[in-house]
Amino acid sequence: MREDEIIKLLKAVGVIFLLIFCLFPFLWMIFISVNKNPDFLSPQSEFVLTFKNYFEVATSNKFHLWDYLVNSLVVSIASAILATFFASLSAYSITRLRFPGRIVIPLILLGFSMFPQIAIVGYLFGMITDFGWLNTYAALIFPYITLGLPLALWIMLSYFSQLSTELDKAALIDGASRLQILFKVILPLSLPALFSTFMLTLIYSFNEFLFALMLTTDYHGRTIPVGIALFEGLHGQIPWGYIMAAAVIAVIPVLLLIALFQKYIIQGLTEGAVKG
């Protein structure tokens, strides 16, 4: 075998391994969700194909699957948009304006993001209760913005600092205000960074469990990870079939969003690369 053939083979093996590694839990999830006897602790039980689990979680009122899904989408999209917006504002001022402490601020934020979530959940609960926000969207949106902001800020910072400041100067000379520069020049050029920041914060909020568990009480505010985890079966047993079916359904909107935005992210990246 020639050297390049070996390299090709190794690459293929690597890709296949990675695919199996990443996709196996997902496939397992689908496998259980369509099994009539969804007891994955005893794999010797017979596999019988059924879509009953999907049908029941989707239609039965007691599961509130659609409520959870809508809650999740509203909360995560709102918090992702707001986190991305605030991150771009602060990244712009940190990279373009001179003010004391501009080097320290991103570091402090990074420090905050290392703070264990569990340590603040008690105080957060007290605060949200005082605000009267318990079991509302606001109870999750605001903490999620705080959680997503450090990551969002760092992505936007690194992207903005790559953009030439001569563009800012040119726009200043052309009479634009700082906000006009941000919205008319810098942000249109930062679409790839905006999309990836938006997607990452969105996924983070969509998956978040602890705050959602503590700060919501029923299907009016509860998000899908918590909702699914609290599915109850008859006689206290764990309803694996329903859980897996609901999880598969919950993945779909996020997959669609990623598929949609990935096109833009790749487009934006290549556009930036050939810009000479």
Added chain:
Amino acid sequence: MIDIKIKNVRKNFFTVKRGKVEALKGIDLEIPAGKFFVLLGPSGCGKSTLLNIIAGIEKPSEGEIYFGEKLVASSNKKIFLSPKERDVAMVFQSYALYPHLSVYDNIAFPLKIAKLDKNKIDRKVNWAADILEIESLLGAKPGELSGGQRQRVALGRAIVREPNLLLLDEPLSNLDALLRITMRSELRSIQRKLELTTIYVTHDQTEAMSLGDKIAVLKDGVVQQIGTPEEIYNDPINLFVAKFIGSPPMNILDGKLAEKINDKLNFLKDKNINDVVAGIRPEKINIVKKDEGVINGKLKMTGPPGGEPLYYLEAEGNEILAKSSEIGNIKENDEVGLKFGKDDLLIFDREN
């Protein structure tokens, strides 16, 4: 058309590595209305900083700037007008075109910010495109353009507003040599046609000499000399200006002051300066037969083949360039004489 006055402008930076840096050490300039004014100096001399301060992108640490009668920046009176209020336009070395906008939208950008109505914007963009001959490019994105075309678009964006003052920050240095020469003459004719007061920053003395109505030579944040290209070429005020201007560069000869010739040398003599250097332009030296010139020298090299001849000589430990020869056929290592007029010799204090 507007004239610009710059009074005692200073700029200090504070950096972690170097501490306090004085980028501009008291600049006084008057830029006449409608003229092409060049700020010339080596990199790091503060010329771009000065341009940014005139534009209103940076604040002066000290000093005042007037646009006509209007005070636009003053450190004492805490006045600092934005570029918008000063109505300046600027062309950058990197062109700084907005990559996501078409050529049309790039040129229209300052007009849209100023909220002009659509018809007026359209008329003005077409007017600018017509002057710069880029009508056919209006739909293209900057990424699809060549360097020269981008340069024109950047210039279009600058002139479309018909600004008080046009600032050019090394606008030609990213172009290849041939294009640079054609753009240079075009730039000049556009400036004449629109009678725009223009400040042009460059480190290229050829550009400065061929473009400027007036030139200010800067070094280390200090103005060395202000004058027309002829004045600066023929009568450089100090050794730095003498060496910086002219291609090929001026010949520099070490020497001691032996006799007083004119006012300038008297001035040096009065200050008890004996150690001087003499400068002479290569084109003022004629190569003659040995012992017929002012000094004798040895030919080291000639060149380049084709084009104007250049003679590299050595005389009394100095390297000398000459441009003309009376002797038809001289070879390397020939002993020759160097002839030049006493008046062509410029004497400088070695220390400046």
